Amino acid sequence: MDEYNNIYSQPKTPRLKQDGFQGSADDQQEKTSTDVNEEEKQKAASTVVTKGETHTTPLTVSIPTFENVQTLPTPMTYTPLSPGNSATSPMDQSSLSIPKRRSHARLLDDMLSIAQPNQRVVSELVAPANLSPQRVLSLPTVAEEALINDSVDSDSRTGENYSPECDDDPTENYGDDVLQGYLLDHWDQLLLWRKVKHIGSGNFSNVLLYESMDQSDPKVREVAVKRLKYPEELSNIDQINTSSRYKETLSRLENSLTRELQVLKSLNHPCIVKLLGINNPIFVTSKKPLHDLIGKNPRILPPCDMIMSYCSAGDLLAAVMARNGGLEFWLIQRIFAELVLAVKYLHRNSIIHRDLKLENVLLKYTFDDINSFKNSPIYYKQNVIELADFGLCKRIENNEMCTARCGSEDYVSPEILMGVPYDGHLSDTWALGVILYSLFEDRLPFDPPPNASVRQRNRATSHRIARFDWRWYRLSNNETNVGKKIVENTLTRKNQRWSISEICESSFVKTIVDTLDFS
Numbered sequence: 158m159d160e161y162n163n164i165y166s167q168p169k170t171p172r173l174k175q176d177g178f179q180g181s182a183d184d185q186q187e188k189t190s191t192d193v194n195e196e197e198k199q200k201a202a203s204t205v206v207t208k209g210e211t212h213t214t215p216l217t218v219s220i221p222t223f224e225n226v227q228t229l230p231t232p233m234t235y236t237p238l239s240p241g242n243s244a245t246s247p248m249d250q251s252s253l254s255i256p257k258r259r260s261h262a263r264l265l266d267d268m269l270s271i272a273q274p275n276q277r278v279v280s281e282l283v284a285p286a287n288l289s290p291q292r293v294l295s296l297p298t299v300a301e302e303a304l305i306n307d308s309v310d311s312d313s314r315t316g317e318n319y320s321p322e323c324d325d326d327p328t329e330n331y332g333d334d335v336l337q338g339y340l341l342d343h344w345d346q347l348l349l350w351r352k353v354k355h356i357g358s359g360n361f362s363n364v365l366l367y368e369s370m371d372q373s374d375p376k377v378r379e380v381a382v383k384r385l386k387y388p389e390e391l392s393n394i395d396q397i398n399t400s401s402r403y404k405e406t407l408s409r410l411e412n413s414l415t416r417e418l419q420v421l422k423s424l425n426h427p428c429i430v431k432l433l434g435i436n437n438p439i440f441v442t443s444k445k446p447l448h449d450l451i452g453k454n455p456r457i458l459p460p461c462d463m464i465m466s467y468c469s470a471g472d473l474l475a476a477v478m479a480r481n482g483g484l485e486f487w488l489i490q491r492i493f494a495e496l497v498l499a500v501k502y503l504h505r506n507s508i509i510h511r512d513l514k515l516e517n518v519l520l521k522y523t524f525d526d527i528n529s530f531k532n533s534p535i536y537y538k539q540n541v542i543e544l545a546d547f548g549l550c551k552r553i554e555n556n557e558m559c560t561a562r563c564g565s566e567d568y569v570s571p572e573i574l575m576g577v578p579y580d581g582h583l584s585d586t587w588a589l590g591v592i593l594y595s596l597f598e599d600r601l602p603f604d605p606p607p608n609a610s611v612r613q614r615n616r617a618t619s620h621r622i623a624r625f626d627w628r629w630y631r632l633s634n635n636e637t638n639v640g641k642k643i644v645e646n647t648l649t650r651k652n653q654r655w656s657i658s659e660i661c662e663s664s665f666v667k668t669i670v671d672t673l674d675f676s
């Protein structure tokens with residue numbers, strides 16, 4: 158407590174004038190990088206408030222809104238009951254405060270910087286009994302590709318009613334609990350899996366555990382099946398196919414789906430989730446699978462089941478929450494080093510992830526299991542995490558800058574918030590800084606500070622991000638933790654921010670990577 162009081166008695170960080178929110182995203186995107194630098198200079202020179210004294214410059218900073226980010230109208234429910242998490246377990250909310258956002262609308266409010274009392278709930282580790290649990294939202298994909306213009310006519314039904322027979326499909330109808338699918342590039346052999354349980358939900362998918370009915374290969378015996386969730390407006394039978402909104406939504410969904418599948422198909426790294434197979438080969442062989450399938454049978458929204466490697470200990474956020482935080486240094490170091498290896502592999506292959514966050518880091522083993530083989534040779538042979546969720550990833554050509562304003566609220570970099578073209582590599586390393594900070598401090602860096610005043614609490618996350626307004630609490634007096642350097646060099650301005658190679662060369666990561674057999 159003293160520590161915090163101490164902190165608040167210090168001069169406050171520079172405050173930006175908050176009256177510049179009219180600028181549209183389009184306006185902002187037309188700005189050049191020179192404009193951005195200029196803005197950053199202005200920011201540095203802007204209003205500074207100290208105790209009892211205010212120095213105001215006439216400068217204003219315009220933080221654009223997310224009003225015209227194109228969003229998929231997906232349902233916003235979250236079930237954090239993935240393995241390793243128990244919504245019913247008693248937890249001390251005071252010591253761990255990684256919040257979850259409540260709804261899509263709330264997210265946009267945050268991004269629009271319209272602060273409202275009680276808008277953000279710090280420490281929703283245990284979902285209140287009267288609320289359905291929800292998860293941090295990814296800002297949905299912005300279509301950077303052209304829309305599909307071809308018309309899709311007639312009416313449609315959701316994939317739930319999909320019956321393979323009406324599609325000249327060679328599959329048999331085994332009932333809802335049996336999945337028929339193919340391993341990648343083995344399109345001649347139809348395989349069967351039986352549903353075991355639901356393991357997670359995202360904004361765009363439900364994820365289920367299936368076990369093989371006819372395969373003994375351990376790689377495909379247990380698989381995570383990521384089932385595409387169609388936005389509600391695509392299944393509204395009255396305005397199907399002909400409306401431009403329908404076509405636009407379908408097109409955006411298709412872009413995101415094919416991007417994820419094409420990238421996943423091309424990846425091969427131990428610390429990245431594997432796409433093992435698919436229920437229908439057309440999803441990986443066609444550039445417009447939804448368009449093709451719906452064109453063939455307009456009455457059906459075709460089910461898409463991605464058959465993925467299964468990480469039995471669930472996602473990192475759920476696992477940290479179930480433990481009530483307090484991960485040991487060596488464990489954080491190991492997990493983070495593997496994550497860095499995964500991102501380094503992506504960047505080397507000209508892919509940016511754009512949605513790096515605790516929920517997208519999957520654990521192959523529980524923390525207890527990892528601890529139990531910590532002193533055995535397997536610890537160095539076996540990866541413990543897999544990076545998942547490539548729905549927002551992008552293949553970059555010749556260091557091109559990105560324009561799509563996407564990501565998850567707490568993890569987006571200031572330049573994405575500003576709505577200017579950004580270097581996706583550096584936005585990824587910013588998100589890595591957020592992840593590492595969260596693991597060290599058991600709180601997100603841009604949440605209201607502990608013991609925040611009502612005013613501070615009402616300030617939107619985006620304001621704190623735009624001002625680089627974060628600080629150490631738990632580690633404030635810890636001079637020996639070499640990982641701090643990574644956070645300090647990633648949660649910083651883009652021209653000073655470390656690349657993935659620099660993070661990899663830091664002693665915090667390198668000392669681990671050098672011991673791993675799979676790095």
Ligand SMILES: Nc1ncnc2c1ncn2[C@@H]1O[C@H](COP(=O)(O)OP(=O)(O)OP(=O)(O)O)[C@@H](O)[C@H]1O
Binds near residue numbers: 381467547
């Ligand atoms: N391979 C897997 N093994 C185990 N659990 C998984 C796997 N893939 C996903 N999950 C669980 O399902 C959740 C949702 O998965 P994922 O993030 O891929 O879905 P999404 O719809 O793309 O999510 P988002 O809303 O973040 O875009 C994860 O947070 C995780 O808990």
